[in-house]
Amino acid sequence: MLATVTSCAVIGLEGVTVRVEVDYNPRGLTSFTIVGLPSAAVQESRERVRAAIRNSGLQFPLKRYVVNLAPANLRKEGPAYDLPIAVGVLAVTGQIPPDSIDGAMFIGELSLDGGLRHVRGVLPIAYHAHQQGVRTLYVPAEDAPEAALITGLDVIPIPSLGHLVEHLYGMNVISPYRRGEDDLSPDPLIEVDFADIKGQEHVKRALEVAAAGAHNVLMVGPPGGGKTLMARALPGILPSMTLDEAMEVTRIYSVADLLSEDTPLVRTRPFRSPHHTISHAGLVGGGPWPRPGEVSLAHRGVLFLDELPEFGHRVLDVLRQPIEDKRVTISRAQTTLTFPANFMLVAAMNPCPCGYYGDPVRQCTCTPGMVRRYQQRISGPLLDRFDIHVEVPRVEPTKLTDLEPGESSSAIRERVEAARERQRRRFAEYPHLQSNADMGPKEIRMFCRAEDAAERLLKAALRQMHLSARAYHRVLKVGRTIADLDGSDLIKANHIAEAIQYRPRRTPD
Ligand SMILES: Nc1ncnc2c1ncn2[C@@H]1O[C@H](COP(=O)(O)OP(=O)(O)O)[C@@H](O)[C@H]1O
Ligand SMILES: [Mg+2]
The missing domain is CATH 3.30.230.10 (Ribosomal Protein S5; domain 2)
Structure with missing residues (x-):
């Protein structure tokens, strides 16, 4: 039978x-x-x-x-x-x-x-x-x-x-x-609100631009400047997930066995901050019965690497494939598997080993050689993956209590949503493009039209700052996002001027 x-x-x-x-x-x-x-x-x-x-x-x-x-x-x-x-x-x-x-x-x-x-x-x-x-x-x-x-x-x-x-x-x-009716309704949960972060207006602005175009962002500054705090606030200004995105993320969490019983659907954008001791398999996925790694658990959300230079070379090299391809491939004996891994990379680091290089008040105790070696721990190609570099100075603790509360995360998120909506319309016929950050050189030529004054400014900056062709594209791309936040189809000179500020500063000679 x-x-x-x-x-x-x-x-x-x-x-x-x-x-x-x-x-x-x-x-x-x-x-x-x-x-x-x-x-x-x-x-x-x-x-x-x-x-x-x-x-x-x-x-x-x-x-x-x-x-x-x-x-x-x-x-x-x-x-x-x-x-x-x-x-x-x-x-x-x-x-x-x-x-x-x-x-x-x-x-x-x-x-x-x-x-x-x-x-x-x-x-x-x-x-x-x-x-x-x-x-x-x-x-x-x-x-x-x-x-x-x-x-x-x-x-x-x-x-x-x-x-x-x-x-x-x-x-x-x-x-x-x-x-249940509300099993599907997204309700973004704000953990750290930008309103509670004092001062640092230019950092908040950089994070708003990053969120609006899904750009990777690197924050550099002395300890206590609020880098970790502001990274944690970032999910609160990201656009809420569509149902399709939520389903996609939930599938990953289902296979990783990380769903909680009372929330069948993952409704908030993931925020993953793995420790720098993480293994190769933990980061990209693997094991005898392959599970998604942190890069996939961060899909449609944020992968935050705090204290970036502490991550080993091998770990950081491994990140380059998912950053480029937006998915990871895991080879097994009989098959190869792929997991999606489309995340926004956010990283934070001190400028030097002691942490106070460039600090106006506290003296840095490192030699120029030490500072250079520290910064060189991040390879050029990886550094190049950050569209936005932002310096985070320290706010004097005594000043923290005086400063006004900032704008709330939900107010910032509204502007981000509007900028993303412009991108959705622009890329409606290009399914591989979801946000400005996804544009390659070809698409940049197609979609990043700048007014004459903006072109002139960019060309001048190119010469003065010795910017490479890659950097040129990056400035245009970030400029496109700034114009989107401004509701402008044309990239203007002030948009380019701001975008140029997000280029990395040079290491000491
Ligand atoms: N701008 C700020 N507004 C409010 N609190 C701040 C600010 N900057 C730092 N802090 C406080 O200092 C603590 C340390 O900040 P943190 O984010 O860990 O700094 P970093 O990562 O740059 O070393 C935070 O938990 C927060 O309590
Ligand atoms: Mg920190």
Whole structure:
């Protein structure tokens, strides 16, 4: 006797249909074998399935079972096949109605008492199920809110195997999970408000420009200047995520198993600030069962690298690919996986080892050589990825109490949203461009029209500051964002003048 139950694997961020075939021979010797490239965790399913069936008051006849997981060339990981295997056993032993599992997909880990446990990656599974025309998706009760983010299929929350069997017989029927009205409404949560940051108006302005065009930004200044504080305030002025963006981010968090139970949808833009001791795999993703790394967890949000020079060369070099490609590729024995990684890079550093190079009050104790070596820890190509460089001087602690409260984050965010809206309209027919920061040299020529006076200013600056062709493009691109904040189609001289200020200052000779 043979039963086939539909289940799903997650490879990278994609679901792949897995057929669980259970062959039962009531005259065979007692055995229970799982074939089809199962990992050790899947092999352990046998014990959980047997105990769960017995402890649910159901029969597990001691006969011969062969479970085949197809396709055979796909490595099966994790405990999520417990439920489909158990359902297959119940089907071949006549303990559920034979046609009750048609058009359905099953996913879930079993505990020994028959209860169902959370599994990761339920959102990509539900998405795949819907695309494959699955009508009913059975998931552990606690994962139902996440699965129900996908509409167009019934998500049945299963508390235990016993409940499932009753449901399939039409007794104590479990109704499909209905998602709450506000499960989808984005509500940006502001952690640090710009209103609470005193002074530093030019830094706030630089961050506003960065947010408006999704430009990478580097803050340089002595300790205590508020660099970390202002980086933390940045998410509060970023445009709120669209539903599509929120779904995309939620899929990543689902696979990374970082979703909290009460918030199925990630609604606020991610802000990730990994410590400089982070491993290669932690940053870009990896492991035997590849998980997204920090660059992907920061997708559509901010990756903040505080104390940038402390990150090793290797770690920083590894960042260049995702910064360019906006995704990461992870090579495995049989396959390569890609995870999205489109983030805004925000970094902070001191100007020198003691921290006070250039400080008007406190004397820097470093030699020019030390300052140069410190700054050279950041390679030229990486430094070049920051469209905006901004100096963050120290505000004297005594002054902090005198200064007026600043403008609120929500007021700044309104201007940022308006500037992004102009970009959306401009790039409507160019899906690879989402914000000004995405423009390459070709697009810059196409979209960054400057008035004559602005062109002249830029050419003069080019000569005086010995700017490279790359820097020229960068100034134009940032100028485009400043013009967008100003509601202007043409880039004007004052926009270029501001953009030039965001070029890096030169290191001591
Ligand atoms: N401009 C400012 N307005 C309000 N508080 C500030 C400001 N600058 C610094 N602070 C205070 O000083 C602390 C240290 O700032 P921090 O962001 O850690 O500085 P940095 O990262 O530049 O060394 C902050 O937690 C905050 O309490
Ligand atoms: Mg700091």
